[in-house]
Amino acid sequence: MALYLSKSGKFLPHFITKMSSLGMINLSSLGSCLSQNPPLLTEDGRTSYAAPGNDPTHFVCRRFGSVKADKLASISTNADSQLLNFPGGVVKFTPELKFLSDAPEERIHCYRVLDESGHLLTSDFVEIDKDIAVRMYKEMVMLQTVDTIFYEAQRQGRISFYVTAMGEEAINIASAAALSMDDFVFPQYREAGVLLWRGFGLQDLANQCFGNIGDNCKGRQMPAHYGSKKHNYFTVASTVATQIPHAVGAAYSLKMEGRDACTITYFGDGGTSTGDFHAAMNFAAVLEAPVILFCRNNGWAISTPVSDQFRSDGIVVRGQAYGIRGIRVDGNDALAVFSAVHTARKMAISESRPVLIEALTYRAGHHSTSDDSSKYRPIEEIEWWRAAQDPVGRFRKWLEMQGWWSCESDTELRGWARQEVLNAIQVAEKAEKPGLREIFTDVYDVPPSNLRDQEKSLRQTVQRHQRDYPHFQF
Amino acid sequence: MAATILHGVGATTALSSINYNNSRRSLPERKRTSLVIQCDGSLSSGLNISNNRGAKLSTNAVATKQENVTASTTSKPGHELLLFEALREGLEEEMERDPHVCVMGEDVGHYGGSYKVTKGLADKYGDLRVLDTPIAENSFTGMGIGAAMTGLRPIVEGMNMGFLLLAFNQISNNCGMLHYTSGGQFKIPIVIRGPGGVGRQLGAEHSQRLESYFQSIPGIQMVACSTPYNAKGLMKAAIRSDNPVILFEHVLLYNLKERIPDEEYVLSLEEAEMVRPGKHVTVLTYSRMRYHVMQAAKTLVNKGYDPEVIDIRSLKPFDLHTIGNSVKKTHHVLIVEECMRTGGIGASLTASINEHFHDYLDAPIVCLSSQDVPTPYAGALEEWTVVQPAQIVAAVEQLCQ
Numbered sequence: 053m054a055l056y057l058s059k060s061g062k063f064l065p066h067f068i069t070k071m072s073s074l075g076m077i078n079l080s081s082l083g084s085c086l087s088q089n090p091p092l093l094t095e096d097g098r099t100s101y102a103a104p105g106n107d108p109t110h111f112v113c114r115r116f117g118s119v120k121a122d123k124l125a126s127i128s129t130n131a132d133s134q135l136l137n138f139p140g141g142v143v144k145f146t147p148e149l150k151f152l153s154d155a156p157e158e159r160i161h162c163y164r165v166l167d168e169s170g171h172l173l174t175s176d177f178v179e180i181d182k183d184i185a186v187r188m189y190k191e192m193v194m195l196q197t198v199d200t201i202f203y204e205a206q207r208q209g210r211i212s213f214y215v216t217a218m219g220e221e222a223i224n225i226a227s228a229a230a231l232s233m234d235d236f237v238f239p240q241y242r243e244a245g246v247l248l249w250r251g252f253g254l255q256d257l258a259n260q261c262f263g264n265i266g267d268n269c270k271g272r273q274m275p276a277h278y279g280s281k282k283h284n285y286f287t288v289a290s291t292v293a294t295q296i297p298h299a300v301g302a303a304y305s306l307k308m309e310g311r312d313a314c315t316i317t318y319f320g321d322g323g324t325s326t327g328d329f330h331a332a333m334n335f336a337a338v339l340e341a342p343v344i345l346f347c348r349n350n351g352w353a354i355s356t357p358v359s360d361q362f363r364s365d366g367i368v369v370r371g372q373a374y375g376i377r378g379i380r381v382d383g384n385d386a387l388a389v390f391s392a393v394h395t396a397r398k399m400a401i402s403e404s405r406p407v408l409i410e411a412l413t414y415r416a417g418h419h420s421t422s423d424d425s426s427k428y429r430p431i432e433e434i435e436w437w438r439a440a441q442d443p444v445g446r447f448r449k450w451l452e453m454q455g456w457w458s459c460e461s462d463t464e465l466r467g468w469a470r471q472e473v474l475n476a477i478q479v480a481e482k483a484e485k486p487g488l489r490e491i492f493t494d495v496y497d498v499p500p501s502n503l504r505d506q507e508k509s510l511r512q513t514v515q516r517h518q519r520d521y522p523h524f525q526f
Numbered sequence: 527m528a529a530t531i532l533h534g535v536g537a538t539t540a541l542s543s544i545n546y547n548n549s550r551r552s553l554p555e556r557k558r559t560s561l562v563i564q565c566d567g568s569l570s571s572g573l574n575i576s577n578n579r580g581a582k583l584s585t586n587a588v589a590t591k592q593e594n595v596t597a598s599t600t601s602k603p604g605h606e607l608l609l610f611e612a613l614r615e616g617l618e619e620e621m622e623r624d625p626h627v628c629v630m631g632e633d634v635g636h637y638g639g640s641y642k643v644t645k646g647l648a649d650k651y652g653d654l655r656v657l658d659t660p661i662a663e664n665s666f667t668g669m670g671i672g673a674a675m676t677g678l679r680p681i682v683e684g685m686n687m688g689f690l691l692l693a694f695n696q697i698s699n700n701c702g703m704l705h706y707t708s709g710g711q712f713k714i715p716i717v718i719r720g721p722g723g724v725g726r727q728l729g730a731e732h733s734q735r736l737e738s739y740f741q742s743i744p745g746i747q748m749v750a751c752s753t754p755y756n757a758k759g760l761m762k763a764a765i766r767s768d769n770p771v772i773l774f775e776h777v778l779l780y781n782l783k784e785r786i787p788d789e790e791y792v793l794s795l796e797e798a799e800m801v802r803p804g805k806h807v808t809v810l811t812y813s814r815m816r817y818h819v820m821q822a823a824k825t826l827v828n829k830g831y832d833p834e835v836i837d838i839r840s841l842k843p844f845d846l847h848t849i850g851n852s853v854k855k856t857h858h859v860l861i862v863e864e865c866m867r868t869g870g871i872g873a874s875l876t877a878s879i880n881e882h883f884h885d886y887l888d889a890p891i892v893c894l895s896s897q898d899v900p901t902p903y904a905g906a907l908e909e910w911t912v913v914q915p916a917q918i919v920a921a922v923e924q925l926c927q
Contacts, residue, residue: 236676238672267709268709268711269707269708269709269711270709270710272706272707272708272709273707277707279707279708279709279711279712280711281708281711281712286672286675286708286712287704287707287708287711287712289699289700289703289704289707290699291695291699291700294668294695294696294699294700295672296665296668297664297665297666297667297668297669297671297672297696298668298669298671298672298675298700299672300665300668300669300672301668301669301670301671301672301673301674301675301676301680302672302673302675302676304654304657304669304672304673304678305672305673305676305677305678306676307654308628308654308655308678309677315672327662327664327665328664328665328668330662331660331662331664331665331666332665332668332669334660334662335659335660335662335665335666335669338660339657493710494705494706494709494710495705495706495744495745496705496745496747496769497705497713497767497768497769500796500843501843501846502843502844
């Protein structure tokens with residue numbers, strides 16, 4: 053973007069020239085600018101200028117919301133000279149040549165409610181009643197079961213690909229439980245649990261993974277790339293972090309409509325390196341959009357550990373850099389995640405602001421079925437996290453202490469869950485695949501002539517060479 | 527092919543002036559007459575050997591659009607405006623009509639847009655509905671997609687089309703795909719628009735022809751406007767469409783003046799525009815090259831040729847119906863574009879016409895494009911990278927031999 057400064061120099065007092073060197077003033081029209089609308093200092097110290105004439109070749113000052121008159125003289129005649137109202141706000145001066153440290157003295161503390169044995173560490177959490185708690189546990193177990201069996205199915209060659217959420221069951225279920233069905237979810241790909249919580253059935257999951265006619269995505273996406281408009285869960289795209297600006301845009305539409313809902317978007321530690329993350333964070337802050345930005349910091353982006361991904365103290369510190377409130381939580385603690393999301397949601401909606409949540413956790417499984425993480429990290433490490441920090445086990449211990457769950461219930465639940473998942477897979481496996489027609493529908497609202505021609509041509513080819521297309525469905 | 531002698535008398539056109547920035551020349555002011563040109567462009571002359579229809583004498587090198595003339599002379603007089611104002615008018619009418627329509631882009635709010643297409647809209651509709659974005663094309667295009675998926679109808683403005691290269695990921699992988707990959711559950715009624723094409727010494731980075739790069743993306747539609755009339759009509763159609771539409775404007779055409787109807791009208795996104803019916807050669811073009819072609823047409827008419835000029839307008843998909851009918855009539859095709867030779871709209875159009883209408887062609891299709899070079903800054907060099915009327919005249923003469 054080019055900056056065109058007017059050349060019709062109307063030279064005004066010294067402070068104007070000083071300001072113009074900051075690129076904020078159009079010299080030629082400042083005269084008219086000052087006479088009609090003097091440069092103003094807003095209440096919070098931001099400088100604002102009314103837009104002068106409509107000459108597109110001049111760089112025009114931006115005008116923000118409210119415009120309150122204040123003392124112009126304070127810019128140049130401040131006897132104190134200890135502060136200056138720069139563009140962007142008042143800043144105090146310091147005589148010390150001192151750089152900000154690259155890291156805080158201590159890492160930002162991590163909010164935790166339950167310890168590994170399921171004991172409560174604090175009373176500062178959002179209470180949940182027995183029904184919700186038990187349901188949460190059941191869904192966490194179901195998610196674990198789904199992940200285990202679908203992973204096995206891929207290994208057996210029954211589906212081509214799968215992504216598990218091992219180790220992140222608390223993040224999935226607890227965050228989903230803290231939201232309302234009206235909130236829009238923009239997932240990355242490790243959030244199938246959120247969809248399960250919202251009522252997406254096992255059969256629907258299986259249908260999508262097998263890409264059969266029951267798949268509501270009509271066989272168009274890879275397994276685990278779920279999407280359901282009914283459940284306000286936006287279709288997973290393989291591209292990293294592209295969902296973050298989508299979420300901000302959706303929050304913008306909620307804000308326009310003044311609805312009592314927010315959006316939430318999930319992304320990993322790797323996703324925070326992308327340009328989309330940066331710009332979406334920035335934009336959410338500027339726009340004051342009601343969006344919860346949930347980072348699942350599980351330590352690994354395929355084989356890249358976080359130490360190679362960024363050098364900041366995780367993700368939570370970045371919130372302040374953008375002007376966004378943030379919190380770091382123990383991602384393996386269902387109660388902590390629930391409390392954080394519940395509170396963040398209230399903030400996002402009532403104050404119309406974005407909130408950043410960094411959930412520290414560990415990716416207990418491989419990146420996907422195309423990955424073998426034992427190649428780049430020690431098996432002992434994986435095993436330790438799976439056992440000692442298992443979010444499902446921890447929550448169960450707490451439930452048992454409440455008297456809301458028992459060993460027998462657990463065995464029964466797991467047996468039932470396994471059977472349900474196996475059934476769903478068997479049904480999905482046998483179902484028909486979508487027909488040829490579905491290659492060409494939904495590219496546009498109505499297939500245009502070129503697509504209609506291409507479909508006709510493909511049908512003719514298949515019909516002519518039926519032997520070469522034995523599995524073909526019409 | 528016999529030459530037909532025509533008398534070019536005070537050509538009628540809907541355009542009254544073309545102002546380029548720092549223009550070294552401008553086309554002469556043209557007066558409106560009340561002659562109506564038939565769409566079949568019938569010609570007559572005693573020297574016409576091949577065609578003896580003995581119909582009306584074609585007195586104009588440039589045909590007026592049938593509807594335009596009817597609208598202007600028989601019903602209301604219409605109103606005159608510049609192309610960027612026509613775009614704004616279309617935009618404003620749609621924003622008035624549907625509260626879900628919103629605009630986002632850099633400097634579109636209080637500044638009114640770098641080409642003033644959104645001037646005044648922020649004052650009228652507020653700075654949330656006409657939203658200024660930070661400099662992050664990929665992200666605000668992504669924002670637009672997210673907003674579109676949740677019920678809004680955003681219009682994303684790229685300050686220059688070239689900047690949308692930064693948004694390619696979102697446009698290709700999400701905008702074009704999400705309707706399909708979601709099984710039709712989420713639609714993306716977004717309009718992505720902005721000025722592109724070669725301007726006046728704006729340098730290579732600001733002279734991109736993005737239609738070349740975007741044309742392959744499945745799921746999107748592309749249209750290019752060239753007159754105030756079709757600019758407004760296409761803008762409205764794009765906003766109303768449930769598909770993602772990319773609307774290409776041209777940096778040098780924003781100050782074109784034309785009289786357009788007062789009544790509301792919406793054009794079809796998939797139709798080409800018959801600019802000048804003829805019978806010797808089908809000249810296919812779009813955007814700014816339309817004017818170079820029409821200038822060449824004036825010369826050609828004086829030399830006795832009768833070119834049929836079609837502004838294809840719809841870049842994806844092509845209006846093969848209109849184009850096909852023309853090819854069947856003239857049997858010669860010349861494509862004039864601003865894209866580069868490799869991989870441009872002309873390349874695709876050539877392939878498409880060859881595929882569908884090969885039997886009707888008496889000669890290979892000729893395509894005049896810019897060279898495969900970044901656009902140089904120096905004025906003369908820049909001029910030589912853009913197809914000029916003289917080249918078009920020469921090409922037609924050669925084609926019609």
